[in-house]
Amino acid sequence: MLPRTAFVFSALSAIVLGGCATSAMGPSASADLQARSGSAVAGKVSFSEANGHLRVEAMVSGLTPGEHGFHVHEAGDCSAPDASSAKGHFNPMGKAHGHHATEERHGGDMPNLVANAQGEAKYSAEVAGLSLNGPTGIVGRSVVIHADPDDYKSQPAGNSGKRVACGVIAAR
Numbered sequence: 001m002l003p004r005t006a007f008v009f010s011a012l013s014a015i016v017l018g019g020c021a022t023s024a025m026g027p028s029a030s031a032d033l034q035a036r037s038g039s040a041v042a043g044k045v046s047f048s049e050a051n052g053h054l055r056v057e058a059m060v061s062g063l064t065p066g067e068h069g070f071h072v073h074e075a076g077d078c079s080a081p082d083a084s085s086a087k088g089h090f091n092p093m094g095k096a097h098g099h100h101a102t103e104e105r106h107g108g109d110m111p112n113l114v115a116n117a118q119g120e121a122k123y124s125a126e127v128a129g130l131s132l133n134g135p136t137g138i139v140g141r142s143v144v145i146h147a148d149p150d151d152y153k154s155q156p157a158g159n160s161g162k163r164v165a166c167g168v169i170a171a172r
């Protein structure tokens, strides 16, 4: 029995070390999404810094199929039933709304979230001009999902419609 016991012990240490390795990847933040504007949207958004960008990952359900505007908004307040309390797009550089891959954009402008036929979206993007903390920091702000696609040009918010989900971004 001794060799088998030793094997079990090393397997357990591997699991424990794996857990440590994950938390050693650096600071991160997350937001639990709350349904707004009468939607049934649920999910979670995670943020970490990578390659000088902010990596944004999300798992979301309860959406209508297709594209949805997805932004970091200025205020960390999702309390209003229509999420208007989150205020406008986070805009640390004082720019106009625009495409996430251009210079003329709000810091909080991110690629649209795309839901499949079941209303589920798995999202991963690296966004320039945002960080976890500091002047371009997103901790203490909010992340909002809209009913419609962001057209990446209409002012001030890409004509993306109602706010169907909102989550306050907290460090973790």
Ligand SMILES: [Cu+2]
Pocket: 069, 070, 071, 072, 073, 089, 144, 145, 146, 157
């Ligand atoms: Cu928005």
Ligand SMILES: [Zn+2]
Pocket: 071, 089, 096, 097, 098, 105, 106, 108, 109, 156, 157, 158
């Ligand atoms: Zn914007």
